[in-house]
Amino acid sequence: MGVSGSGKSTVAEGISTAMGLPFAEADRFHPEANIAKMSAGIPLTDADRWPWLSDLAAWMATQAREGQSTVMACSALRRAYRDVLRSGPPEVQFVHLDGPVELIAARMSARPDHFMPASLLASQVRTLEPLGADEDGVVLDLRHDPQTLVEQAVEWLAHR
Numbered sequence: 001m002g003v004s005g006s007g008k009s010t011v012a013e014g015i016s017t018a019m020g021l022p023f024a025e026a027d028r029f030h031p032e033a034n035i036a037k038m039s040a041g042i043p044l045t046d047a048d049r050w051p052w053l054s055d056l057a058a059w060m061a062t063q064a065r066e067g068q069s070t071v072m073a074c075s076a077l078r079r080a081y082r083d084v085l086r087s088g089p090p091e092v093q094f095v096h097l098d099g100p101v102e103l104i105a106a107r108m109s110a111r112p113d114h115f116m117p118a119s120l121l122a123s124q125v126r127t128l129e130p131l132g133a134d135e136d137g138v139v140l141d142l143r144h145d146p147q148t149l150v151e152q153a154v155e156w157l158a159h160r
Contacts, residue, residue, distance in 0.1 A: 001076035002097040003124040005108035006142050007149065011097060012073035014150030019071070019157070022063060026074035029055050043123040046080075053081055057088030064089035077127045082135065093160055094137030095153045101125055103143065136160070 002008050009025055016023035030038075034048050056074060063070045076082045076094060086092045105121055131137040138156045140149050 001074060001082070001094050001137075002142070003075065003077070003104060003121060003128060005104040005121065006097040006099070007107075007146060008073040008075070008097060010146045011095070011140075011149045011153060012071050014146060015095070015153050015157070016071040018150055018154045019069075021069050021071050024056075024059060024070060024072045026052075026056055026072055029059070043127075049081065050084070053084040057085050059088075060085070060092070061088035075124065077124060078129045079132060079135070082131075091160075092136070093157060094131060094135060095156070096131055096137055096139045097142040097149065098130075098139050099142035 012025075013023055015021070030052055034044055034052060037044060037048065056072065060070050060072065070089075074085065076085060082092075082094065101121065108121060131139065138153070140152050142149070144152070
């Protein structure tokens with residue numbers, strides 16, 4: 001979890017490979033209307049997000065019913081969003097990639113092919129609610145290189 005540009009997809013794919021688990025990019029579950037809004041620099045509303053989050057939870061629940069754990073790259077910025085994700089499978093752990101906004105903004109500026117413009121970063125930072133003490137998760141410093149972050153996440157997940 002984390003704001004756009006924090007490295008969620010790269011780290012989640014690394015975790016998926018290291019642990020041999022199916023990977024899903026939450027952005028691919030967005031309906032075209034959501035993509036169009038974000039591409040135009042318009043932040044999503046909760047009304048835009050609820051069906052998307054429900055679809056993510058349903059995908060994880062389906063995999064869990066088949067005995068399969070999963071890895072997903074998803075912003076999961078607010079606790080209420082994470083609550084929806086937790087409503088699907090029996091367990092959900094969160095790896096929050098966190099770090100300096102300036103570094104994230106620089107990363108976003110360097111990826112011109114992504115639909116999420118850097119102009120929405122401030123909105124995401126304002127929306128972000130850190131993991132609560134009662135939420136199963138870990139916060140990792142995104143200033144580390146991706147391989148180190150993958151290793152830290154895999155080690156933490158292995159002890160769950």
